[in-house]
Amino acid sequence: MPESLWSRVADLTLTIAEHRWENVAPPGEPEHGRYILHLSDGTIEGLGEEVGGTMIDGDGAFLALAPSLPLAGTWTLASFSDHVAGLDLWAEPPEWEMARRLRRWAFESAALDLALAQSGRSLAEALGRVSKPVRFANSLGLGDPPSFATIGRRLERYPALRFKLDAQPSWSASLTAEVAATGAVDVIDFKGRYGLEVEVEDEAAVLAMYREVIPRFPDAILEDPHDLPEVAELLEPHAARVSFDAPIATAADITTTIVNVKPSRIGSVRALLDIYDHCEQTGVRMYGGGMGEREVARGQIELLASLFHADSTNDVAPSPYNQADLPAGLPQSPLVPGAPAPGFRWS
Structure with a gap:
């Protein structure tokens, strides 16, 4: 061992x-x-x-x-x-x-x-690890009401930018097709495992969303799908693309071949490192995520991504990517690490 x-x-x-x-x-x-x-x-x-x-x-x-x-x-x-x-x-x-x-x-x-x-x-x-350049995605929703302009403006300024998008039943078929045509979406997050799924009022609209989104994004990771029998049936042919985030707090919670590792949601260094060990030993694909970290923790999740899953599409974009309109001159993917420094800090 x-x-x-x-x-x-x-x-x-x-x-x-x-x-x-x-x-x-x-x-x-x-x-x-x-x-x-x-x-x-x-x-x-x-x-x-x-x-x-x-x-x-x-x-x-x-x-x-x-x-x-x-x-x-x-x-x-x-x-x-x-x-x-x-x-x-x-x-x-x-x-x-x-x-x-x-x-x-x-x-x-x-x-x-x-x-x-x-x-x-x-x-x-x-x-005993080596820090590598980190690929990242910009994680966001398309607004309320949803609009292609949300990502369109970003792609005009940063054409190579990748995305992790929060899907909503309010996405129209035409909007879904327009977003998919960019080829820039790596992860679709359904946010169906936050305990909010019990509040789904229009189940038909939720199922329609899955029927539209799943085939439109054939290569995207499908994160936190709703725990509904009809959704499970729709996802069965795509099981290799399903990932979980919200339910993951220990290695024992991992049931898929892809997982979003969020340190702050996991809560302890030991549980986090046990998850890294488990995934590397069992071949589970990892990518990193955050919970809205803006200060020192943003650099910490970037550092962890660089050590354990640098080549995945990580939800660790620098904090300025949270702005509604992106300024020029932002660091672009991949983020290149500096020389290792003492401590738990990204340099």
């Missing part, structure tokens, strides 16, 4: 003297804040991002309790992970269970960053 990836970092030592949280929000958009955790030994700092931020902490209860959390001390990465797992990080239970993993990832990613920086090693060095 080969040495596990987790075993290569579990015993890293980290010393924490202090910690603080920072709420970072776009100008004029306090509801879109991301929480940044700073772990420090007084000189070296490790950073993690909680992508849930103000979305799952609207009343600021977590920011109020966070300064009193007992994080100081000398730990191994494994013992710190166990310690955080035992902390009560919620003034009230979260509405979504997934929120627990989003919050935990901020602690785990900051701890990994600090432990690596204190040891003077990069993540690539610690794991």
Whole structure:
């Protein structure tokens, strides 16, 4: 049995003297804040991002309790992970269970960053991997009402840009055909596994969407299809293209030959590395994704993609690609890594 990836970092030592949280929000958009955790030994700092931020902490209860959390001390990465797992990080239970993993990832990613920086090693060095140029896609919906212009403007400025698109029953047949004709779509995300599928009011429209989309995009990955018998029947001939994202938190959750690996949704370094081990040992194809990371975590998911699935179409486009109108001069795919630097950071 080969040495596990987790075993290569579990015993890293980290010393924490202090910690603080920072709420970072776009100008004029306090509801879109991301929480940044700073772990420090007084000189070296490790950073993690909680992508849930103000979305799952609207009343600021977590920011109020966070300064009193007992994080100081000398730990191994494994013992710190166990310690955080035992902390009560919620003034009230979260509405979504997934929120627990989003919050935990901020602690785990900051701890990994600090432990690596204190040891003077990069993540690539610690794991025995080589960072490669990262292919990426621009992930977005087509608007409400949906319009081809959403991607048309992007392709005018960046003709080689690839896309991961959120499909909607409101897509007309003509719009679907126009989008497909670009040949620029690598992933179609149906967002059918977020627990929202129970709210589907027009099942006929949902099924019509699948009947239109599946043949129009014969080479695209089909992500998170709805858990409906009729959808399963439509997808059966295309099983090799089906991928899951929302249900994946551990290696045991993987049931397809393609999977979208989202570190913040998985929540812990050990579970993430176990998933990488499982996929490489079983031949499961991976691509990377995010949960709206904008700050340090955006670089962290780009780094992980460069180490484990650089040649896939990764949903890790630089943050400016989230803008409605793309400025000139943005980095284009593939993203070329810089020299490895100590810590859990993209350089």
